[in-house]
Amino acid sequence: MSLLDFVFYSFITAVGIQVVFFIAFFGKFAFLKPEKKSQKNIDISVIICAKNEAENLKNFLPSVLAQKYPNFEVVLINDASTDDTLDVIEAFAAEHNNIKIVDVKNIEAFWGNKKYALTLGIKASKYNHLLFTDADCKPLSKYWIQEMSSCFNNENSIVLGYGGYSKIKKSFLNKLIRFETLVTAVQYFSFAKAGIPYMGVGRNLAYTKEEFFKANGFINHIKIRSGDDDLFINQIATKNNTAICVTENSFTQSLPKTTFNNWIKQKRRHISTAKYYKLKHKILLVLLYCSQLLFWLFATTLLVTTFKWQIVVALFATRIILYYTIFGASAKKLGEKDLVLILPFLEIFLIITQLTIFINNLISKPNHWK
Template identity: 75%
Template sequence: MTLLDVVYYGFIAVVFIQVFFYILFFGKFAFIKPIKESHKNTGVSVIVCAKNEAENLQDFLPSIIAQNYPNFEIVLINDASTDDTLEVMEAFVAQHKNIKIVDVKNIEAFWGNKKYALTLGIKASKNEYLLFTDADCKPLSEYWIRDMCSHFNDDINIVLGYGAYSKDKKSFLNKLIRFETLVTAIQYFSFAKVGIPYMGVGRNLAYTKTAFFKANGFVNHIKVRSGDDDLFVNQTATKSNTAICFTENSFTESKPKPTFKSWLKQKRRHISTAKYYKTHHKVLLALLYCSQLLFWLFAIILLIATFKWYIVVGLFLIKFIIQYTVFAAASKNLGEQDLIILIPVLEVFLIVAQLTIFINNLISKPNYWK
C-alpha cells in the first residue's frame, strides 16, 4: 500500500466522521424550531461582571434596564476596576431602584479572578433564577429575560442562550469571528440537544442559585482563571437539567474584537479551558476538529496528485452538500444566514487560526480576565 493509498482511505474515513457529526449531532439542532415556553414572571437576578467597562456600561446597560419583565433586579459587579466603572454604576443606581452594586476589591488569594467576583455577586443576588451577560453585551429584544427564563422548571436549572456579535459587512475579520461564534453555538446547542451538554457562553447564560451552590460554585476549577461559563456548565449540566433557548427575542449581541491580534488573544483564553472538560467531551471535540483538519489536508494532497480524483471530488461534494444543508438551517435559527455562502473559506481560516492558538497555548500560557 502506497502513501497515497493511506491518505485516500484516511480521507474516506474523515468524510464519514464529518457526515456522522452533521447528521446525527448538528442536524438535531438545525431542523428544530425554537420552543416558546409559558411565561412564569418569577423573580430574576441579571448579573453583570465588569472590569474597566465604564464606556460599555453606559452604552449597553440601558437595554437591560428597559427589559419588559415585571420582577427583576440587576446586580452590577465592579471587579476592582481602575477606570470610572464604579462611578457609572453609582449613577445608574441613583436612577433605578432595582440595581445593586457589588464592589469587589482585589485580595491576594483571588487576584484578578473573575470567578471570585462572580461568586460575591451571586451571593448578593436575591432571586433563585440567575441570568448572566457581559458588560459589552446588549439584549436584542426587550423580552430577553422573559424568553431565557421561561425554560426554568422543577427539572431544568441551566439554560443555554446565544450570544451573537454585531455585523460589519465590509470586514472579513468580522465574518470570521461571527462564523466561529456560529459554529461554536451549533456545537453546544447540538450536543445539549442529544443529551450531552458540554458548555455555554457567559454572554447569555442562565442557571439557578440552587444549582450553583449545589455544585460548590466554581470551587472545582477556581484556580483556572477562565471558564466561569463553560467549565461550570461542563461540570453541572446533564441531559435532564439543561435546556436551550434560541428564540429571536433571547439573543444578546456584543462588539467583536477589532483586530486579529486581539481576537486571537481572546480565543486563546477561551480554548485554554477545553483541557478541563470531561473526557468524553474532549474525545468528541478532538475527533471533530481533527476530522476537519485532515479533511482539507488529505483533499489537497489527493487532488494535487490527481489520485482517484473523481472519487475525491465526489466525496468532497457530498460532504459540502450535507454541511451546507445543515448549516443553512442552523444559521437561520440563529440569524446568521449571510455567512453560509462563505463556509469553505471561513472554515479553512478558522481551522488554521485554531491550530495556531493550540500551538501558542502549548508554548505559553494565555492572559486571563483583564
Template identity: 80%
Template sequence: MNFIDFVYYGFIAVVAIQVVYYVFFFSKFAFIKPKKEPTKKIPVSVIICAKNEAKNLQNFLPSVISQSYPDFEIVLINDASTDDTLEVIEAFAANHSNIKIVDVKNIEAFWGNKKYALTLGIKASKNDHLLFTDADCKPLSKYWIHDMCTHFNDEQTIVLGYGAYSKIKKSFLNKLIRFETLVTAVQYFSFAKAGIPYMGVGRNLAYARKEFFNANGFINHIKLRSGDDDLFINQIATKSNTAICLSANSFTQSLPKTTFSDWIKQKRRHISTAKFYKLSHKILLALLYISQLLFWVLAPILLIALFKWQIVIGLILIKLTLQYTMFGMSAKKLEEQDLIIMLPFLEVFLIITQLTIFINNLISKPNHWK
C-alpha cells in the first residue's frame, strides 16, 4: 500500500467516524422536540461571583433582580476585587432585601481561586436549588429562573442551560467566538441527551445544593484554575440526574471578548480542564476532534492528487450534508442561525485555533480567572 492509498483509506475511516457522531449523538439534540414542563415554584438561590466587575454589575444585575419568580435570593460574591465591585453590590443590597453579600478576602492557600469564593457563596445560600451565572451576563427574559427551574424534580438535580454571546456586526472574531460557543453547546447537549453528560457552562447552570455537598464541593480539583462548571459537572452528572433547558426564555447572554489575544487567554483557561475529564469522555471528545482535523487535512490531499476524486467528493458531500442538517437544526433551537452559512470556514479556523491552544497549554500554564 502506497502513501496515497493509506491517505484514501484513512479518509474513509475519518468520514465514517464523523457519520457515527452526527447520526448517533448530534441527531439526538438536533431532532429533539422540547416538551413543556410543569411549572414549579421552588425557592432558588442565584449565585454570581464577581471579581472587578463593578461596571458589568451595574449594567446586568438589574435583569436578574427583575426576574418574574416568586421566591429567589441573589448571592453576590465579591472575590477580592480591587475596583468598586463591593460598593456597587452594597448599593444594590441596600435597595433589595433578597440580595445577600459574601465578601471574600484572599488567603495565601487559595489566592485568585474562583472555586474558593464560590464555595463560600454556596455555603451562604439558603435554598436547596442553586442557579449560576456570571457578572458580565444577563438573562434574555424575565422568565430565566422560571424556565431553568421547571426541569428540577426528585431525580433530575442538574439543569444545563445555554449561555450565548452578544453579536457584534462585521466582526469575524465575534462569529468565531459564537461559533465555538454553539459547537460546545451542541456537543454537551447532544451527549447529555445520549446519556453521557460531561459538562456545563457557568454562565447558565443549575444544580441542587445537595449535589455540591455530596461531592465535597470542588475539593477534588480546588487548586485548578478552571473547572468550577465543566469539571464539577463532569464529576457529578449522570444519565438520570441531568436535564437540559432549551427554551429561548432560559438563555443568557454575555459580553464576548473583542481582541483575539483576550479570547485565546480565556479559552486556554477553559481547555486546560479537559485533561481532567473522565477517561470515556476524553476518548469521545478526542476522537471527535481528531476526526475533524484529519478530514480537513486528508480531503485536500486526495483532491489535489485526483485520487478516486468522485468517491472523495461523494464522501465530502455526505459529511457536509449531515453537518449542515444537524447543526442547522441545532442552531435554530439556540437562535444562532446566522453562523451556519459560514460553517465549514469557521470549523477549519476553530480547529486550527484549538490546536494552537493545546500546544500552548503544553508549553506554559494559563493564567488565573481574573
C-alpha cells in the first residue's frame, strides 16, 4: 500500500466518523423542536460570583433584577475583589430586598479559588433550585428565569442553557469566539439529548442544591482552578437527571474578549479541565476532534495530488453539505445565523487554534480563574 493509499483510506475513515457524529448526535439537536413546558413558578436562587466586576454589575445586574418571575432571590458573591465590587453590590442591595450578599475573604487554603467562593454562596442561598450566571452576563429576555426553571421536574435536577457572546461588527475574532461557543454548545446539548451529558457553562446553568450537597460540592476537584461548571456537571450529570433549555427567551449574553491573546488565555483555562472528564467523554471528544483535523489535512493532501479525486470530491462535498445543514440549523436555533456563510473557514481556524492551545497547555498550565 502506497502512502497516498493510506491517506485515502484514512480520509474515508475520518469522513465516516464525522457522518456518524452529524447524524447520530448533532442532527438530532439541530432539528429538535422545543417542547412546550408549563410554568411552574418554583422558588429560585440566582447565584452570581463576582471578582473585580464593579462596572459589569452596574451594566448587567439590572437585567437580572428586572426578571418577570414571582419569587426569586439574587445571591451576589464578592470574591475578594480589590475594586468597588462590594460597594456596587451593597448599593443594589439597598434598593432591592431580594438580594443576599456573600462577602468572601481569601484564606490560605483556598487562595483565589472560585469554587470556594461559590460554595459559600450556595450555602447561603435560600432555595433548593439554583440558577447560575456571570457578572458580565445579561439575560436576553425578562423570562430567562421562567424558561430555565420550567425544565426542572421530579427527574430533571440539572438544566443546561445557552450563554452566547455579544456581536462586534467587522471583527473576525468576534465571529471565531462566537463560533467556538456555538460548536461547544451544539456538542454538550447533543450529547445530553443522546443520554451522555458531559458539561455545561456557568454563564447559564441550573441545578438543585440537593444535587450539589449529594456530590459533596466541588470537593473532588477543589484544587483545580477551573471547572466549577463543566467538571461539576461532568461529575453529577446522567441521562435521567439532565435537561436542556434552548428557547430564545432562555439565552444569556456575555461580553466577548476583544484581543486574540486574552481569548487564548481564557480558552487555555477552559480546555485544561477536559483531561479530568470521564473516560467515555474524553474518548468521544478526542475522536471528534481528530476526525475533524484529519478530514481537512487528508482532504487537502488528496485534492492537491488529485489522487482518486472523483471519490475525494464526492466525499468532501457530502461532508461539507452535512456540516452546513446541521451547523447552519443549529446557528439559527441559537441566534448565531450570521456565522453560517463562513462556517468552513471558521472551522479551520478553530481547529488550528485548539491544537495550538493544547500544545501550549502541555508546556505550561494556566492557574487562576480571573
